Amino acid sequence: MTIAKFQGGDAVMSSQEIADLVGKRHDNVKRTIETLADRKTIQLPQIEEVKNHLGQTVEQYLFSGEKGKRDSFVVVAQLSPEFTGALVDRWQKLEEQQADVSLDTEEGKLLVIQGLATKQLALIAENKLVTQQRDQAVATKAQIGAKREATAMATASAAVREAARLRDELGFSARHATILKVEAATDRSFSYVNLRRWCKANGVTPETVPDKRYAEGVKAWPAAAWAAVFDIDLADLFGADGEQA
Template sequence: MTIAKFRDGGAVMSSQEIADLVSARHDSAKRTIERLAEKRVIQLPPLVEVKNHLGQTVEQYLFSGEKGKRDSLVVVAQLSPEFTGALVDRWQKLEEQVKAPALPGDYISALEHLLESKRSERLAIEQRDYAIETKAEIGSRREATAMATASAAVRQVNQLKEELGRGLRQATVAAVEKIAKRKFGKQGFRPLKNWCAENGVQAPKVHDPRYGWVRSWPADAWAVVYQIDLAELFGAEGEQA
């Protein structure tokens, strides 16, 4: 069952009507709409519940106004471009009905028709507003959860890098040589060790699969002795990964 009602004095077209127009499954049309909205190609239209011809409650997206008309054309262009002209004709027919709506001939039937139209219009608006509020609340919760999860993951990665001697605050000679593609020689650690001794800084030991336990030298030592910025060096590594 398609929706051909009018809202705020303008025509409304449903995702079901679009699917019927291009001979596509309604769930396929809805997925196309949602995918385009996620990519910000179109604006996600309101989602409302209506009764189909079997009396079942189904969800349909509603396109309205010039923005909705434009977005519906984008959707059809994705589903079946050859039906773009038919969609334009359908919008024109709906807009003509807005200008001169066809009402039943007798007065009582006309009033009943108007009353039913207003009830359906109010229900559609209420359902649309509820759907928008619900989606916004769910979206906020998901975003907060995703941000918290991402922050925890970043902290874990940074901690692991520090433990492995290839972090932003300290790093082993082997780790720096690998990323910087530079060799410091067998005594390359000596200047770093001397700097730590002169400045009263303790270089912690970290595990290395080749050498066992080795020293992880602080960022300040690398900066002064070899003019190497660990934050820049290992930050660039993360970007490349």
């Protein structure tokens, strides 16, 4: 009597069972299977080693799942078409036995373990996907935050320049300042090149103020130029009345 086998929760039929069913030699059945597989008519099934009634180790093919079930019909149709009905009955019997496997048996416990393992792998894959999506969302949020910060800083710089311009127009800001004066107040170094370029582009003439070190004096650059070129508000540095030096 052939004992029903199960693989990954699916009923399994061996090539030996097919040989017994159709009354053919097992080696002939195996050759038919291999020929059909070579022709790409069926998929070559998994093979396993078992002991025969003489205690010898032999190989047999295992058909499982819907694909294996379909391929077994093709094999029987090639060998003995008149046994197709018997094959259908055999598969039905196997599937009924699959449904009736008791959880108290070793086979039933194995099926449960296999099912739990499959669910666990699916859960791990799902958790990995959720983690990847979360990390991507965090990275995207960080990028958006950085862009917003850069935009805010640019907006603030523009606001500083505009406020300086308005205060200059209303007479509330320091009007001019020399590079030496601003360097002393900020502890930074500045070049006059961009200040001069801004003045030429805007039709503004910087003032010349006396300086004991230079007979011709030094340039005092307008507050609007300082705001536009270096984001420096002379009113904040020197007070609303300002100084020219």
